[in-house]
Amino acid sequence: MLYTQLGQTGLQVSKICLGTMTFGEQNTEAEGHEQLDYALDQGVNFIDTAEMYSVPARQETQGSTERIIGTWLASRNNRDKVILASKIAGPNTGISYLRQPMGFGKDSIKDALEKSLQRLQTDYIDLYQLHWPERKVNFFGKRGFEYDPSDGWEDNFQEVLHSMQEWIKEGKIRYFGVSNESAWGYMHWLRTADQHQLPRAVSIQNPYSLLNRLFEVGLAEVAIREQAGLLAYSPLAFGLLSDKNHQEGVDLSASRLQRFKQLSRYNGENTRKAAAKYYEIAQQHGLSLAQLALAFVNTRPFLTSNIIGATTMEQLKENIASIEVELTPEIMTAIEAVHQVYPDPAP
Numbered sequence: 001m002l003y004t005q006l007g008q009t010g011l012q013v014s015k016i017c018l019g020t021m022t023f024g025e026q027n028t029e030a031e032g033h034e035q036l037d038y039a040l041d042q043g044v045n046f047i048d049t050a051e052m053y054s055v056p057a058r059q060e061t062q063g064s065t066e067r068i069i070g071t072w073l074a075s076r077n078n079r080d081k082v083i084l085a086s087k088i089a090g091p092n093t094g095i096s097y098l099r100q101p102m103g104f105g106k107d108s109i110k111d112a113l114e115k116s117l118q119r120l121q122t123d124y125i126d127l128y129q130l131h132w133p134e135r136k137v138n139f140f141g142k143r144g145f146e147y148d149p150s151d152g153w154e155d156n157f158q159e160v161l162h163s164m165q166e167w168i169k170e171g172k173i174r175y176f177g178v179s180n181e182s183a184w185g186y187m188h189w190l191r192t193a194d195q196h197q198l199p200r201a202v203s204i205q206n207p208y209s210l211l212n213r214l215f216e217v218g219l220a221e222v223a224i225r226e227q228a229g230l231l232a233y234s235p236l237a238f239g240l241l242s243d244k245n246h247q248e249g250v251d252l253s254a255s256r257l258q259r260f261k262q263l264s265r266y267n268g269e270n271t272r273k274a275a276a277k278y279y280e281i282a283q284q285h286g287l288s289l290a291q292l293a294l295a296f297v298n299t300r301p302f303l304t305s306n307i308i309g310a311t312t313m314e315q316l317k318e319n320i321a322s323i324e325v326e327l328t329p330e331i332m333t334a335i336e337a338v339h340q341v342y343p344d345p346a347p
Contacts, residue, residue: 001043002323004304006083007202007228009175011126013083015298016323017046017231019309024064025054026311032068033075035316040081042320048205048231048307050087050131051116052095059097063119070121084120085127085231087179087205088112090134103134104156109163113172128164128173129205132180139180141265143214143347157189161198168199177231179205183218190226201228203304208232210241210278210293211271211346213339220302229304232297236308236319237266237275237346241293246279266346274342281334287325290315294322296335 002015018039023032036047053065066086073079088109089095091102099111116125135153138145164176178189178201189201204223208215208230215223215230223230236242275289282292297306310316327335 003045004229006127006175006304007177008200009202011083011175013046013305014044015303015305016044016320017048017085017305017307018044019233019307020047020049020065020069021053021055022309022311023049023054023068024061025056029068029071032065033072034313035310036069036072037076038313038316039320040078044320045081046083046085046305048085048233049120050089051112052087052089052098052131057095062095062098063115066116066119070119074121079122083126084122085129085177085205086116086120086125087129087131088116090130090132092132104130104160104163106159106163109160109167113167117172124172124174126174127177127203128167128175129177129179129203130160130181133178133182133185135185137182137185138347139182141347143344145182155188157192158196158198161189161193161196164199175199175202177201177203177205179231179233181206181219183222186219186222186226186228190228203228203231205231205233205307207234207346208297208300208303209235209237209346210296210335210339211237211266211274212344214344214347215302220300223302230300230302231305231307232300232303233307234266235294235297235306236290237271237293240266240271240275241278242290242315243279243282243288246276246289268345270342270345274338274345277338277342278335281331281338284334285328285331288318290318291322291325292327292331292335294319295325295327296332298323298325299327299332 003012006013049065054061136148136151167173176199193200206215279289282289308319
């Protein structure tokens with residue numbers, strides 16, 4: 001396993017991070033524990049979850065992922081062996097059952113954090129992240145920013161950072177990060193922190209894959225120059241960047257793309273065309289598409305950790321082993337050629 005520093009924290013996190021959003025929906029508690037055991041044995045010390053998981057978000061399963069991780073931590077007595085990241089959800093009418101109001105006010109953060117700590121059966125979370133912004137901005141399938149004059153958001157970054165500072169002082173979180181954030185948003189977090197001597201956002205958890213490289217447009221330079229690395233989520237585009245979606249006769253009824261068609265981010269025509277081209281490249285060079293896709297993400301100079309997820313142990317083993325795959329200049333050239341034809345079809 002390879003390790004990188006998480007922002008300016010001094011923490012060394014594995015370059016492969018275990019994403020857990022399938023725990024409690026597609027994976028049982030026993031399967032989740034098996035995945036966690038294997039990942040830790042392979043040198044993965046970084047685990048990512050969120051209060052709203054499992055996915056897709058449902059009131060009946062909300063918090064199930066954190067609970068499964070919590071029973072694993074309690075049964076293995078190994079909290080000191082892992083770096084644990086979780087998230088507080090932002091405003092979204094579809095998950096209003098989480099709390100009211102749904103923003104990042106002091107009371108909301110307190111409520112979300114304490115419930116996550118209880119489910120995780122731990123006294124602290126190493127990296128606590130805002131799952132998405134409160135303001136209206138382009139994320140979750142929106143390519144560009146469209147200003148909405150009806151957006152009632154008012155700048156509360158300083159208030160949020162004061163809350164994070166309070167929880168850091170109490171020892172309930174160690175570091176603060178953001179997710180699904182824009183270049184303006186991230187720089188504003190840093191500016192506000194520096195102006196008021198408040199905690200800096202140490203990381204950015206955004207989508208990044210062969211099918212979505214929008215992070216490169218503005219945030220890549222920010223991440224490198226501000227020493228705040230990317231935690232790349234959905235590197236396999238909900239499984240579209242795996243062989244099974246491109247082979248004839250494969251039963252896909254249990255796949256995420258088939259089971260959760262409401263999650264339409266990776267179901268576009270150009271998305272599938274691009275994925276098919278990347279599959280051809282993988283086949284030509286004796287790789288699986290998952291190996292190609294994950295190894296590509298692993299090459300990025302702005303990457304801190306690649307958040308992989310799996311529903312089977314076979315998938316998990318292949319995904320973690322991608323850290324050992326090296327892509328030749330010929331493969332990288334072929335990838336860029338496809339990217340020029342189908343640039344970021346799954347924003």
